[in-house]
Amino acid sequence: MSSANDALARGGWQRVLAGADLKPGSLAKVVVGGREVLLARLEDGTVSAASPVCPHRGEDLSGGMVYMGAIDCPLHHYLYDLRTGKNRYPRNVFPADLAARLRPLLLYRVKEEDGWIWVGSREAPP
């Protein structure tokens, strides 16, 4: 992490991107504490911060698309809810034994303040 970022980090939060640079439906990859984090602006204007690695087969989600409040993985088109991290599809149609094996997407705390997007250094609780 650069000294500039160190100076920006307060109370476990790191300033990462100007809010205006993340339009509705778009994605942006940033680095927080040495880890890549994927930011998404949902259709309702809220921001989500998640791991950019798909829990299914490790695909880079930054090539995916925001779809009805979820991230659509570009490889197998699994859908992960960007507010809860839960798999939305194919959990809703898989047999119970296979649905139970679907792992959630890791989320990070995120807030928008004074025109900037801030990501928390700790992961959001499941």
Add this chain to the structure above:
Amino acid sequence: MGKVAREVVEKAGINLEVLIKKLVAAAGAEFTTFYYYTILRVAAIGMEGEGLKEIIEDARIEDRNHFEALVPRLYELGGTLPRDIRGFADVAGCPDAYLPDSLKGGKSPTGGSLKDLLTVLVEAERCAIRCYTDLCQFTQGKDPRTYAIAAAILNEEIEHEAWFSEFLGEGPSGHFRRGKPGASPYVAPFMTADHK
């Protein structure tokens, strides 16, 4: 493989490796869907199931046609189908459309086994729509031939979604059944095998 066919796509700025990966994934999704829809179709029985059987068959054969349309383009661009069919199924661009638990005596998440079956079908088509929307956006303005094939398939997948969602009672129905299963009004020009 067409040398110039490959070159023009690369010169237009498309990463051929990524495009070939997307095409293999799309072809895998169509091939596995053809397989799984066979299982779903045979499970559609009874007073309500028999009507559903017709549109499952329409979608099933058209999805097989989509595989037929994608394969020549894949090879034109220098790609290949995977050597092993198990590996091919593994890279399919959409999750497998399994028979719902409720049709095997298990619990129903929607309250009805035929509704569960329809949910599997409509969500599979929605996945296909996202897959081909991605392919269209990737190739638009850069690879007219792949774009045309992807757009043709997308048209049919959108119709498939509409058929199944209308069966679930979602909205007025613009659907009427095909003249025969596998008519593929949009994709037929791209198929190498005579499907008539």
